Amino acid sequence: SSLYKIDGWGAPYFSVNGSGNMAVRPYGTATLPHQEIDLLKIVKKASDPICSGGLGLQLPLIVRFPDVLKNRLESLQSAFDYAIQSQGYGSHYQGVYPVKCNQDRFVVEDIVKFGSPFRFGLEAGSKPELLLAMSCLCKGNSDAFLVCNGFKDAEYISLALIARKLALNTVIVLEQEEEIDLVIDLSKRLFVRPVVGMRAKLRTKHSGHFGSTSGEKGKFGLTTTQILRVVRKLEQADMLDCLQLLHFHIGSQIPSTALLADGVGEAAQIYCELVRLGANMRVIDIGGGLGIDYDGSKSSDSELSVAYGLEEYAAAVVDAVRCVCDRRSVKHPIICSESGRAIVSHHSVLIFEAVSASSYEVPSMSSLELQYLVDGLTDDARVDYQNLSAAAYMGEYKTCLVYADQLKQRCVEKFKDGCLGMEQLAAVDGLCALVAKAVGELDSVRTYHVNLSVFTSIPDFWGIDQLFPIVPIHRLDQRPTVRGVLSDLTCDSDGKVDKFIGGESSLPLHELEGNGNLSGGGGGRYYLGMFLGGAYEEALGGVHNLFGGPSVVRVMQSDGPHSFAVTRTVPGPSCGDVLRVMQHEPELMFETLKHRAEEFGQEDDDGGEGIANSLAMSFRNMPYLSSASSCCSETDYN
Numbered sequence: 001s002s003l004y005k006i007d008g009w010g011a012p013y014f015s016v017n018g019s020g021n022m023a024v025r026p027y028g029t030a031t032l033p034h035q036e037i038d039l040l041k042i043v044k045k046a047s048d049p050i051c052s053g054g055l056g057l058q059l060p061l062i063v064r065f066p067d068v069l070k071n072r073l074e075s076l077q078s079a080f081d082y083a084i085q086s087q088g089y090g091s092h093y094q095g096v097y098p099v100k101c102n103q104d105r106f107v108v109e110d111i112v113k114f115g116s117p118f119r120f121g122l123e124a125g126s127k128p129e130l131l132l133a134m135s136c137l138c139k140g141n142s143d144a145f146l147v148c149n150g151f152k153d154a155e156y157i158s159l160a161l162i163a164r165k166l167a168l169n170t171v172i173v174l175e176q177e178e179e180i181d182l183v184i185d186l187s188k189r190l191f192v193r194p195v196v197g198m199r200a201k202l203r204t205k206h207s208g209h210f211g212s213t214s215g216e217k218g219k220f221g222l223t224t225t226q227i228l229r230v231v232r233k234l235e236q237a238d239m240l241d242c243l244q245l246l247h248f249h250i251g252s253q254i255p256s257t258a259l260l261a262d263g264v265g266e267a268a269q270i271y272c273e274l275v276r277l278g279a280n281m282r283v284i285d286i287g288g289g290l291g292i293d294y295d296g297s298k299s300s301d302s303e304l305s306v307a308y309g310l311e312e313y314a315a316a317v318v319d320a321v322r323c324v325c326d327r328r329s330v331k332h333p334i335i336c337s338e339s340g341r342a343i344v345s346h347h348s349v350l351i352f353e354a355v356s357a358s359s360y361e362v363p364s365m366s367s368l369e370l371q372y373l374v375d376g377l378t379d380d381a382r383v384d385y386q387n388l389s390a391a392a393y394m395g396e397y398k399t400c401l402v403y404a405d406q407l408k409q410r411c412v413e414k415f416k417d418g419c420l421g422m423e424q425l426a427a428v429d430g431l432c433a434l435v436a437k438a439v440g441e442l443d444s445v446r447t448y449h450v451n452l453s454v455f456t457s458i459p460d461f462w463g464i465d466q467l468f469p470i471v472p473i474h475r476l477d478q479r480p481t482v483r484g485v486l487s488d489l490t491c492d493s494d495g496k497v498d499k500f501i502g503g504e505s506s507l508p509l510h511e512l513e514g515n516g517n518l519s520g521g522g523g524g525r526y527y528l529g530m531f532l533g534g535a536y537e538e539a540l541g542g543v544h545n546l547f548g549g550p551s552v553v554r555v556m557q558s559d560g561p562h563s564f565a566v567t568r569t570v571p572g573p574s575c576g577d578v579l580r581v582m583q584h585e586p587e588l589m590f591e592t593l594k595h596r597a598e599e600f601g602q603e604d605d606d607g608g609e610g611i612a613n614s615l616a617m618s619f620r621n622m623p624y625l626s627s628a629s630s631c632c633s634e635t636d637y638n
């Protein structure tokens with residue numbers, strides 16, 4: 001496990017068990033040994049055919065652990081409760097979950113349910129997010145906040161006012177100055193007294209990629225001048241008592257508590273100024289930014305890591321607010337945070353399969369073959385070959401590489417001119433590979449082909465070079481013997497993973513036990529897991545090449561023989577589903593093709609029915625490579 005730094009990024013939820021498989025500890029440190037769940041067993045249960053007792057799901061697969069989600073929420077709450085108690089802070093912590101991090105219905109519903117005992121709420125940044133937050137919070141704690149962020153039009157603001165009418169604890173946070181005019185106007189028309197917040201543009205700047213939203217030139221929030229104008233407008237409308245919350249967000253993955261304390265301290269000053277100006281302030285909302293440790297380095301130097309844990313984060317926030325408020329003799333506000341990444345990242349694991357591995361082939365070459373190669377060379381190429389042989393004889397290995405390269409280039413040119421045959425060119429390639437191998441310069445990194453779309457399932461790797469821990473979920477008691485990069489299914493050269501945590505450009509991997517898993521011809525399967533991707537990845541993923549999302553299972557700890565139970569199963573979108581996303585009509589497409597099958601399949605024994613059945617199955621199956629036999633399938637396009 002040290003090869004993959006699992007103890008660093010995985011604790012306390014992921015470890016390697018006695019069978020050499022990745023194990024999940026759903027309650028973190030409170031997990032007892034018999035409660036550990038073997039990830040490989042889940043994958044088998046999910047992907048085995050129904051006729052063999054499995055769930056018949058196609059990979060890739062997202063495995064969700066709601067117990068981990070619950071543990072994250074409770075740990076965050078405990079960290080703030082402890083900081084508040086130990087520092088004698090005069091109010092409480094009440095967080096919200098920004099639904100944009102993962103809007104999956106069951107993730108949001110779980111958060112509302114698990115967070116209800118401590119009034120945990122939701123944050124929305126668009127109209128559909130607000131609609132989902134409103135309906136989910138109807139089943140939650142009525143004190144939980146519903147924070148409305150993002151750019152707003154009249155419809156968004158009316159919706160937020162309606163939420164307030166429905167007794168949801170809604171706060172409209174002004175992202176732009178103009179929004180206040182709509183809030184004042186619409187709240188009067190709808191006879192609702194709104195609760196208003198403001199997002200402040202702080203001077204404190206987080207310098208990494210995720211900090212581009214912070215600082216004076218940041219995209220979001222109100223400047224000091226704008227804040228003052230909003231206060232005046234509210235005062236004129238006799239609504240200054242409605243202004244109750246101050247919000248800011250200095251960016252995701254805040255690297256250190258020093259930067260955090262700086263930002264919180266600045267915001268606390270603005271908060272105290274708003275109190276002085278007569279607003280009815282109650283809440284400071286410190287936004288998101290609570291980071292997680294993707295590479296296990298616990299360092300503030302890399303965007304992949306942070307140098308603090310939940311306890312240090314909470315202590316720094318409480319201390320910064322308390323110090324400023326005490327100095328200004330202002331009552332301690334409720335502290336709200338909008339942590340997304342830190343809540344949902346750990347609870348879901350993406351499992352995918354390596355289906356084949358390529359390597360740079362080094363052919364063996366007989367003297368006869370070599371003679372054949374030399375005979376076919378043009379005069380200048382033969383000189384290169386002779387120089388190469390002489391350098392080899394003298395033991396000048398670097399020079400060998402130079403001549404080999406020259407020979408190859410010359411032969412490629414000749415091939416392009418039509419003066420060299422394909423067999424000759426292949427022989428030159430082979431000779432150059434032999435030389436590279438002898439000199440020890442052969443690139444030994446293999447390409448593992450994985451049944452996955454990077455664009456759909458790891459979009460942040462493609463888009464912003466974000467790295468996630470990727471680890472085989474089994475055979476971890478065997479030393480990996482090769483190194484590889486991962487190449488996905490899409491017809492796109494960007495569809496690969498060739499950077500890994502720890503600054504590595506390849507991943508230690510095990511030899512596949514027989515290529516050809518997809519042909520069903522046996523050989524062990526090789527499963528890899530991408531961890532810590534529960535935030536943002538599902539929400540951002542697209543349908544490049546029409547690969548849709550993975551299948552999903554929800555897994556709870558249980559006392560059964562496997563120590564787990566699959567409590568929800570959602571097969572990934574079928575080819576028909578993804579076609580529909582692009583406005584195609586799979587049912588009509590199938591009808592057209594079926595008529596064609598009847599017309600052109602007349603010579604078949606079944607008059608084209610078999611063709612129609614295959615077509616139906618293709619619409620119904622997922623777009624990913626399939627190894628499943630169709631023993632359990634039934635056709636619903638017919």
Ligand code: PLP
Pocket residue numbers: 098101149249251252253287288289290338339340341342535
């Ligand atoms: N709140 C706001 C306004 C955000 O823009 C974001 C994300 O960037 C978050 C909360 C969530 O941040 P994080 O996932 O870093 O906790």
